[in-house]
Amino acid sequence: MTAADREAQVIDQVSKQLFIGGRWRDAASGATFKVEDPSTGAVLCEVSDAGTDDAFAALDAAAAAQPSWAKHPPRERGEILRRAYDLLIQRQDDLALIMTLEMGKPLAEAKGEIGYAAEFFRWFAEEAVRIEGGFSISPNGQARFLIMRQPVGPSMLITPWNFPMAMGTRKIGPAVAAGCTMVLKPAHQTPLSALALADILREAGLPDGVLSVLPTTDPGPVTEPLLRDGRIRKMSFTGSTAVGRLLLEQSAGQVLRTSMELGGNAPFVVFDDADLDAAVDGAMQAKMRNIGEACTAANRMYVQAGVAEEFARRLSERMGALRIGRGTEDGVQVGPLIDDKARRKVQGLVDDAVGRGAKVLVGGGPGDGAGYFYRPTVLADVPQESRLSHTEIFGPVAPIIPFDSEEEAIAEANDTEFGLVSYVFTQDLGRAFRVSEALETGMVGLNQGIVSNPAAPFGGVKQSGLGREGGRVGIDEFLETKYVGIGGV
Structure with a gap:
């Protein structure tokens, strides 16, 4: 057959x-x-x-x-x-x-x-x-x-x-x-x-x-x-x-x-004491599950300034190596978005961020073929005022926003009407509890990029x-x- x-x-x-x-x-x-x-x-x-x-x-x-x-x-x-x-x-x-x-x-x-x-x-x-x-x-x-x-x-x-x-x-x-x-x-x-x-x-x-x-x-x-x-x-x-x-x-x-x-607008917070390999693995899970078309997808990646460049480099390598294609083909890791409207939305958000000073490290445009493909994308130095910092992307785009202090990260992560899920990567136990308690979301992924589990209560706060x-x-x-x-x- x-x-x-x-x-x-x-x-x-x-x-x-x-x-x-x-x-x-x-x-x-x-x-x-x-x-x-x-x-x-x-x-x-x-x-x-x-x-x-x-x-x-x-x-x-x-x-x-x-x-x-x-x-x-x-x-x-x-x-x-x-x-x-x-x-x-x-x-x-x-x-x-x-x-x-x-x-x-x-x-x-x-x-x-x-x-x-x-x-x-x-x-x-x-x-x-x-x-x-x-x-x-x-x-x-x-x-x-x-x-x-x-x-x-x-x-x-x-x-x-x-x-x-x-x-x-x-x-x-x-x-x-x-x-x-x-x-x-x-x-x-x-x-x-x-x-x-x-x-x-x-x-x-x-x-x-x-x-x-x-x-x-x-x-x-x-x-x-x-x-x-x-x-x-x-x-x-x-x-x-x-x-x-x-x-x-x-x-x-x-x-x-x-x-x-x-809807969601999930912050993904990486502190400079995090296990960077685990953070990149978690970012790939939180961002690329379901081609990024998930309410739990990492929408804003806040990375402490001391490790932001290295994190961006590693994430770009991983995202750029993903194979795009029809989901039925062997080895394909990234399929199409659901329709042309979704693809145009993603492209508009990327164009807005680049126009405000963000740098495209990998991807940044549609894929090849007749389907609604979009290349896995990493953007560095994304300004907080960009539209994708406040809009659910629903696509394979990872915007990296550097921060300096724990207080700054929490404030920026909470600066949204949404509150479904957040992700935190740190090896400091005290910080893990402080930040998890301070984040205004119904769920927190602590040193992990997936929170969904039938045995756990799934849901959000605020307008999520x-x-x-x-x-x-x-x-x-x-x-x-x-x-x-x-x-x-």
């Missing part, structure tokens, strides 16, 4: 219809949209394009299934997730290829994401049977307090294109474990991963109506009517801060429970979001606490 035949085969295996109430069906309007391979610009397939009628059909199914699903034995909810975990691992190669074709990331990285995505199902399979309440006596001894944890109810889940499988499992996992039904709207650039995931959950035994999946090119008529309907009781969103603000406004009318994982996903607290986002006061005892 040729590589082209293999690609066509895995695309053909995925349903191109909407998944509503446990059934595959065309959009009510009959509309479809094209899914593009960002490495070539070629059309992979066409997928049903959901509209308002489809959205309400999905909500009807979720609302109808909610009472019985809430009573479903926690052990069996966990077993469904465990079976889905097993299926994800068994089909890792096919699912990774689908992701690479629709999103562009190198195949090895896509395979890693499938493993990461599966771990959310395994984690929440174990959490499903650990939902605890409480019982106590009132302080005056005249009553008893019974505390219950119950599912919040039908939930709207909105996922981005950059981690199309993992962002789905990170939301679906706790919702299933808690006993919530769901309507999932994936990003239109990457619908195939979400549709493949829906089929896996159906095969794993998820009851009809518990999950519906609605790909659409026009999310407003799909999401807004549901958020304003009153039957949706929870909204979970991963995406840009601008869209998050809009969804919060739409959720306010029904006072919905919301969790938001929004609300709530946490993953870890022991991840299921709390889908549970309500009910207090029953018992008298006469």
Whole structure:
């Protein structure tokens, strides 16, 4: 079988219809949209394009299934997730290829994401049977307090294109474990991963109506009517801060429970006492994971003046040696950006920084070929007033900003409306604690370039979001606490 035949085969295996109430069906309007391979610009397939009628059909199914699903034995909810975990691992190669074709990331990285995505199902399979309440006596001894944890109810889940499988499992996992039904709207650039995931959950035994999946090119008529309907009781969103603000406004009318994982502007701080080899390794992870298209990507690299030049030299060597190309090719380490708009944004930020005095050490422009490639780039002496110091880059660009003192580094790192994650490299234990406590972010990578882990609480502060996903607290986002006061005892 040729590589082209293999690609066509895995695309053909995925349903191109909407998944509503446990059934595959065309959009009510009959509309479809094209899914593009960002490495070539070629059309992979066409997928049903959901509209308002489809959205309400999905909500009807979720609302109808909610009472019985809430009573479903926690052990069996966990077993469904465990079976889905097993299926994800068994089909890792096919699912990774689908992701690479629709999103562009190198195949090895896509395979890693499938493993990461599966771990959310395994984690929440174990959490499903650990939902605890409480019982106590009132302080005056005249009553008893019974505390219950119950599912919040039908939930709207909105996922981005950059981690199309993992962002789905990170939301679906706790919702299933808690006993919530769901309507999932994936990003239109990457619908195939979400549709493949829906089929896996159906095969794993998820009851009809518990999950519906609605790909659409026009999310407003799909999401807004549901958020304003009153039957949706929870909204979970991963995406840009601008869209998050809009969804919060739409959720306010029904006072919905919301969790938001929004934009980032991650500082990567290297002190002169750091292990420089470890810092460069961490920088490559924090910057180049997912081609830099990650909310956790290192966006501003603050390096103490004494080691800034050497750090820049080493990082430039590593970035310049990366192989760019179509993610399905052997040895490729950097795939395309998601579309031409994303590439033009990155180029505009680089041009602005260079125009303000930054020096291009490597890269600095688009890659070759028909796809939306951009060369891994390192910029030195980037002024703090440059646009990329205040804008999420979402691309393979590493701006290096020198600093002198610990106080200066903290002040500049915190000088942003965002607060998702920060990275710190130092071998001074006291400094490690001082800086970690002072940084205004929901997560800190201390001497490591990756913080994401299904067993840890993921989320930000300030305008990077609300709530946490993953870890022991991840299921709390889908549970309500009910207090029953018992008298006469």
